[in-house]
Structures are given as C-alpha cells and as structure tokens.
Amino acid sequence: MNTHLHVTSWVLAFILFIVVVALNKSGKAKGAKIFQMILRLDYLLILYSGGTLLATYFNGPQMGEAIFKGLAGIWAIFAMEMISMKSGREEPTKSWWIQLVIAVLLTLILGFGRLGLGFLP
Ligand code: HEM
DSSP states (O other), rough: OOOHHHHHHHHHHHHHHHHHHHHHHHTTTTHHHHHHHHHHHHHHHHHHHHHHHHHHHTTTEEETHHHHHHHHHHHHHHHHHHHHHHHHOOOOHHHHHHHHHHHHHHHIIIIIIIOOOOOOO
C-alpha cells in the first residue's frame, strides 16, 4: 500500500516538476506558481510514504541502505525544488540538474535494485 503511494507520488512529482519548469520557461510565472504549490504538497506525500517505508527497515539488516535511499530521495526533492525556484527567477540551474540526475539515479538504483521489500500489500 505504502509502496504504491510512494511510487505514485514521486511519479506525479516528476510530472508536476516538468510542468513547472516548462511554464517558467515560457514566461507563465503565475501558472507555474500554482503547479509549484501542488508539487510542494506532493513532496509531503513522498516524505510521508517514504518515511513509513523507512520505518519498516529499522533494526533490520538493510537499515543503513534504506537510510541512504531516503537521504538520496530527499536530495532529489531538494534539487527539484531548487530548479523550480531558479527557473522562475531565470537563474542558472545547470548544477542542480546534474545533482538531480545523480540523486534520482541513486534513489532508483537503491529503491528498485537493492531494497527487497517491493510491492508488499
Ligand atoms: C523523488 C524522490 C524519490 C524517488 C524517485 C524514490 C524512488 C523509490 C523507488 C523506485 C522505490 C522502490 C519501490 C519498490 O519497492 O518497488 C522506493 C522505495 C523506498 N523509498 Fe523512495 N523515492 C523518493 C523519495 C524518498 C524519500 C524522501 C524517502 C525517505 C524519507 C524514501 C524512502 C524509501 C524507502 C524506505 C523505500 C523502501 C524500499 C523498498 O522497500 O523497496 N524515498 N523509492
């Protein structure tokens, strides 16, 4: 259940994030602000679902890896937030894009590849 909430909420975050950046790039700052607010609410869903998943790993053999996965996830959220903000102010975003790619690769590798819980009911 929480895995589904988790995956749904970060897939939704990627979509909202692309919408925010696209709106900012085409000068529609007002529209971008609205989607950015929804994106921020969605971050809370990711954090909540990720946090409860993380709790299931506590004191287990993969606890360290799960904590690392969570930190990479927070890093990905942070990078998305920085790019959304900076794209609105027309500030450079390149270094945050690089960080976003690294953080997302890490979360996907650790999430899908390493941590074995998967889609438990
Ligand atoms: C954009 C951010 C994030 C992405 C792309 C992401 C991606 C993923 C993926 C692909 C999985 C594996 C799902 C599966 O089991 O099939 C997962 C699981 C998990 N995530 Fe995230 N996540 C993000 C944010 C977070 C955050 C912020 C936390 C912690 C606060 C977190 C903690 C966890 C935990 C503990 C699991 C359980 C691993 C498992 O049992 O498979 N994630 N995440």
